[in-house]
Amino acid sequence: MSSIRSILPEILLLALAIIVLILDPFLGEARRRLVLGWVTAGGLLAIFAVCLLAGRPGTPLFVYGGMLRFDWLAFLFELFFLFSAAISALFFMDIERVNRRAEAYLLLLAATLGMSLMAASADLIMLYLAIETTSIPLYLLGGFLTQDEKSTESGFKYLLFGALTTTVMLYGFSLIYGFTGTTSLYALNLHFNQFDALSVGVFFLVLAGLAFKVSLFPFQFWAPDVYEGAPTPVAGFLSTASKAAGFVVILRLFVVAFPAISANWTTVLAVLAALTMTVGNLIALTQKNIKRLLAYSSIAHAGYAMIGVVAFSQLGASSTIFYLIAYILTNLAAFGIVAAFGRVAGSDEISAYRGLSRRNSTLALGMLVSFLSLAGMPPFGGFVAKVLVFSAAIQNGYIWLAVVGVLNSIVGLYYYLNVLKVVYLYRMEGEDEEHHPVVLSRPYVISLTLLMIGIVLVGVLFAPWFNLAQRAALNLF
Amino acid sequence: MHFPILSVIVFTPVSAALLILLYKPDQKKAVRITALVTAGLVLLLSTIVYFSYDKAVAGYQFVEKYSWMPFLGISLHFGVDGLSAPLLLLTGIVMLTGVMISWGIEDRPREFFTFLFFLASGVLGVFASLDLFMLFFFYEIAVFPMYLLISIWGWVKTREYAAMKLTLYLFIGSVIALVGALAMYWQSGLHTFDMLVLERANFPATFQNVWFPFVFVGFAVLGGLFPFHNWSPDGHVAAPTAVSMFHAGVLMKLGAFAALRVGIMLLPEGAKTWQWVIMGLALVNIVYGALIASVQTDFKYVIGFSSVSHMGLVMLGFATLTREGLTGAGVQMFSHGVMTALFFAAVGMVYDRAHTRDIPKLGGMVGPLPMVAVGVIIASLVSMGMPGFSGFIAEFPIFMGVWKTQWVVAVVAAVSIVITASYVLLVVRRVFFGKMPAELEGHIRPINTFDKISLVLLCTIMVGLGLFPSLMVPWIQTGVQHVLSLLGGA
Numbered sequence: 001m002s003s004i005r006s007i008l009p010e011i012l013l014l015a016l017a018i019i020v021l022i023l024d025p026f027l028g029e030a031r032r033r034l035v036l037g038w039v040t041a042g043g044l045l046a047i048f049a050v051c052l053l054a055g056r057p058g059t060p061l062f063v064y065g066g067m068l069r070f071d072w073l074a075f076l077f078e079l080f081f082l083f084s085a086a087i088s089a090l091f092f093m094d095i096e097r098v099n100r101r102a103e104a105y106l107l108l109l110a111a112t113l114g115m116s117l118m119a120a121s122a123d124l125i126m127l128y129l130a131i132e133t134t135s136i137p138l139y140l141l142g143g144f145l146t147q148d149e150k151s152t153e154s155g156f157k158y159l160l161f162g163a164l165t166t167t168v169m170l171y172g173f174s175l176i177y178g179f180t181g182t183t184s185l186y187a188l189n190l191h192f193n194q195f196d197a198l199s200v201g202v203f204f205l206v207l208a209g210l211a212f213k214v215s216l217f218p219f220q221f222w223a224p225d226v227y228e229g230a231p232t233p234v235a236g237f238l239s240t241a242s243k244a245a246g247f248v249v250i251l252r253l254f255v256v257a258f259p260a261i262s263a264n265w266t267t268v269l270a271v272l273a274a275l276t277m278t279v280g281n282l283i284a285l286t287q288k289n290i291k292r293l294l295a296y297s298s299i300a301h302a303g304y305a306m307i308g309v310v311a312f313s314q315l316g317a318s319s320t321i322f323y324l325i326a327y328i329l330t331n332l333a334a335f336g337i338v339a340a341f342g343r344v345a346g347s348d349e350i351s352a353y354r355g356l357s358r359r360n361s362t363l364a365l366g367m368l369v370s371f372l373s374l375a376g377m378p379p380f381g382g383f384v385a386k387v388l389v390f391s392a393a394i395q396n397g398y399i400w401l402a403v404v405g406v407l408n409s410i411v412g413l414y415y416y417l418n419v420l421k422v423v424y425l426y427r428m429e430g431e432d433e434e435h436h437p438v439v440l441s442r443p444y445v446i447s448l449t450l451l452m453i454g455i456v457l458v459g460v461l462f463a464p465w466f467n468l469a470q471r472a473a474l475n476l477f
Numbered sequence: 478m479h480f481p482i483l484s485v486i487v488f489t490p491v492s493a494a495l496l497i498l499l500y501k502p503d504q505k506k507a508v509r510i511t512a513l514v515t516a517g518l519v520l521l522l523s524t525i526v527y528f529s530y531d532k533a534v535a536g537y538q539f540v541e542k543y544s545w546m547p548f549l550g551i552s553l554h555f556g557v558d559g560l561s562a563p564l565l566l567l568t569g570i571v572m573l574t575g576v577m578i579s580w581g582i583e584d585r586p587r588e589f590f591t592f593l594f595f596l597a598s599g600v601l602g603v604f605a606s607l608d609l610f611m612l613f614f615f616y617e618i619a620v621f622p623m624y625l626l627i628s629i630w631g632w633v634k635t636r637e638y639a640a641m642k643l644t645l646y647l648f649i650g651s652v653i654a655l656v657g658a659l660a661m662y663w664q665s666g667l668h669t670f671d672m673l674v675l676e677r678a679n680f681p682a683t684f685q686n687v688w689f690p691f692v693f694v695g696f697a698v699l700g701g702l703f704p705f706h707n708w709s710p711d712g713h714v715a716a717p718t719a720v721s722m723f724h725a726g727v728l729m730k731l732g733a734f735a736a737l738r739v740g741i742m743l744l745p746e747g748a749k750t751w752q753w754v755i756m757g758l759a760l761v762n763i764v765y766g767a768l769i770a771s772v773q774t775d776f777k778y779v780i781g782f783s784s785v786s787h788m789g790l791v792m793l794g795f796a797t798l799t800r801e802g803l804t805g806a807g808v809q810m811f812s813h814g815v816m817t818a819l820f821f822a823a824v825g826m827v828y829d830r831a832h833t834r835d836i837p838k839l840g841g842m843v844g845p846l847p848m849v850a851v852g853v854i855i856a857s858l859v860s861m862g863m864p865g866f867s868g869f870i871a872e873f874p875i876f877m878g879v880w881k882t883q884w885v886v887a888v889v890a891a892v893s894i895v896i897t898a899s900y901v902l903l904v905v906r907r908v909f910f911g912k913m914p915a916e917l918e919g920h921i922r923p924i925n926t927f928d929k930i931s932l933v934l935l936c937t938i939m940v941g942l943g944l945f946p947s948l949m950v951p952w953i954q955t956g957v958q959h960v961l962s963l964l965g966g967a
Contacts, residue, residue: 361585379614387613387659402659406652417624
């Protein structure tokens with residue numbers, strides 16, 4: 001029974017995907033968008049609720065011959081993925097040439113399924129399969145707008161970079177198996193318990209694949225091009241759920257499988273985190289396109305989240321998870337707003353946002369909330385999240401890293417403010433904003449309202465969320 | 478459990494801000510009335526807190542504590558002492574007068590009051606917080622809305638530049654202080670952000686000496702400490718009237734107060750080590766600020782630099798670490814807040830009518846605007862530290878304290894009083910007396926009732942405090958007593 005319960009989200013996701021497939025041929029052109037969108041989003045939210053009520057893990061449990069580990073870490077991240085997929089499905093509903101295609105929703109569900117397995121994998125083979133199950137649908141989604149050159153470029157670039165780094169990681173996996181004779185993550189710490197050339201080499205090979213997933217320096221090059229070309233909700237999904245999936249694997253792998261190496265190599269990881277933040281933020285300063293700006297900012301955020309991993313402590317892991325909660329909510333909101341506005345304005349240039357506060361003051365306020373949360377301002381989620389990761393760094397003696405993080409958040413504030421300045425201060429050409437209202441469709445109103453409430457709740461009542469993160473982190477140490 | 482009056486005070490403005498957001502953009506009148514009622518309520522409650530603070534008992538009163546994040550020892554912990562109670566009152570006063578003076582804002586008043594009240598909640602939260610984490614939480618909330626308030630409603634010529642400069646300066650300061658605060662948290666090993674516990678943490682002297690400058694200066698940036706004062710005059714000038722009042726009247730006190738509460742009170746040994754550096758910087762503030770103010774031709778820049786100079790006196794009072802100096806600094810925070818709020822209100826009133834702040838282009842304003850002239854003259858007397866006004870109650874003890882510590886500093890700082898007297902009197906004469914330029918003749922409308930109420934309220938407080946120091950000094954003294962006990966006897 002518990003082995004069924006442990007893969008409850010995966011089973012239900014598969015069932016939902018089949019329902020979407022079956023529905024597809026029976027739908028007329030007029031109702032496709034509504035039925036497909038609401039069934040996917042509603043189904044995902046229902047799965048979220050069912051798992052929350054019936055699928056909660058007890059003591060950590062290995063299931064299916066040690067392939068998966070059913071614990072709070074996996075469960076919490078599965079909830080993240082379900083939630084971001086549900087929100088993304090709502091965002092899909094108003095993107096032309098995506099919203100009427102059952103394939104888009106199906107690929108979204110398949111990617112979510114893969115991510116859920118990534119979060120729970122306790123075995124290298126399972127992990128690799130899960131990563132591929134996640135990546136292939138995402139490559140397709142990135143290039144989904146086949147008539148659009150940028151979108152095809154985006155999908156292709158993502159595929160090339162992804163294939164390359166995954167291959168390197170697979171090479172690392174095979175070396176691990178060759179030297180140890182086991183593929184179970186939880187058995188590896190017996191072998192890699194000392195710091196030698198071999199462990200370090202393997203560690204870096206594996207790191208390459210994961211660094212690509214979370215866009216860690218120096219594997220961040222793909223992100224801006226892919227985000228810019230992909231349909232906006234796909235970019236939002238890539239930058240939140242996919243990144244979180246990368247982080248859960250990083251946490252599990254480094255803490256469980258390579259404890260000895262990680263303890264010695266945290267300095268290298270710390271340098272990578274610092275470089276990731278700095279590179280992301282500095283390049284973001286010069287961006288003119290909002291999707292590219294958000295792409296660079298999401299690179300920087302991977303760096304902040306990495307600080308918690310570097311701290312290599314229970315507080316560090318909890319703060320990384322908390323950071324991801326705040327970041328998923330915020331970044332989904334940011335991309336959702338960009339998608340909603342881009343649909344009306346037909347442009348993703350920052351200059352197109354002139355006069356937004358007069359065209360739709362609520363949407364402008366939503367932008368204010370999400371950008372301030374990204375910048376780390378209270379009373380929004382980003383503030384507590386940043387304080388927690390910096391605090392974890394200082395606890396473990398990485399004061400310099402906290403200082404780099406703090407300096408970076410100042411740079412971040414500067415470019416977020418510059419966008420808000422355009423939204424609030426500048427006016428449209430002709431100053432006739434009242435004739436150019438920005439109307440939001442119902443799926444966007446619902447999803448953005450949910451996200452705004454979430455951002456404020458995480459920022460103000462942070463204890464319950466932190467307890468969740470802590471419970472997940474406890475499964476690691 | 479008593480009535481949670483401090484929570485109510487802190488959360489009233491932000492609740493009102495959310496309520497205002499629910500109005501439609503064109504319900505401007507409803508927005509203004511809601512804002513006025515809220516500000517009145519905050520002033521009323523903060524007055525109640527001030528006058529029911531029991532000086533005989535002293536210490537922290539009206540304490541409320543709700544566990545917020547037990548694992549890290551964060552709690553929503555409010556309480557006031559003799560130093561923060563007057564500042565809460567000051568915030569109430571500035572809020573009410575600020576709302577009355579912003580009555581005429583026509584461009585998106587809904588957003589204006591929303592941001593202003595977010596800022597107000599942040600300010601009140603910092604003054605009332607006894608938890609270090611929450612102090613930062615509220616501090617950031619107080620700093621950020623400034624950016625929007627200045628950049629959207631500010632003076633067209635410099636607002637973008639000034640708003641960005643101000644926000645980045647203050648943000649840099651606060652995050653540097655934050656790193657210091659986190660270092661304190663882990664160093665203490667007590668797993669709490671409760672400042673009442675951290676006060677007794679007895680950090681090692683080396684730790685205190687290393688971190689004190691970060692924490693103190695990080696906050697003092699907002700207090701306008703030299704050489705980090707540069708944002709302040711630009712910010713004051715670019716901001717719309719009510720925001721300048723808030724900014725100079727309350728926000729700069731926020732910096733000074735947090736520097737005292739977190740810097741000096743939690744790291745007293747560090748304060749002793751760095752005392753002379755702070756004193757030197759404060760001295761530069763006072764004299765340099767006054768000198769720059771005396772050569773400005775823009776009315777608002779004069780007041781902006783005079784704020785830098787006067788906040789220097791607060792810092793100087795802190796740096797003495799003596800009973801007299803700290804008491805004077807405490808009174809000065811309140812007195813300067815009221816005075817500068819009045820100055821900026823008056824500048825706003827003149828500018829709204831004459832459409833220029835260039836002093837040579839103004840003159841003879843006493844005719845059409847007699848009450849403004851009286852208000853400015855009273856504020857000028859306060860800023861010179863004239864006996865009978867609140868400025869004297871503030872500055873005299875500061876100079877006593879400084880004399881006791883190092884008389885040379887007192888002599889140099891006293892020079893600034895002469896400079897201040899010369900420039901404020903000159904400004905008063907040029908703007909309000911003399912002959913009115915022909916192009917302004919007949920264009921100066923009289924001020925409205927709300928403006929009059931604000932001016933009268935602010936003047937009454939300054940004169941009242943000057944004549945009856947016992948209305949404030951005993952409060953401050955109980956707070957100072959506590960600071961001195963942390964500094965080790967004295």
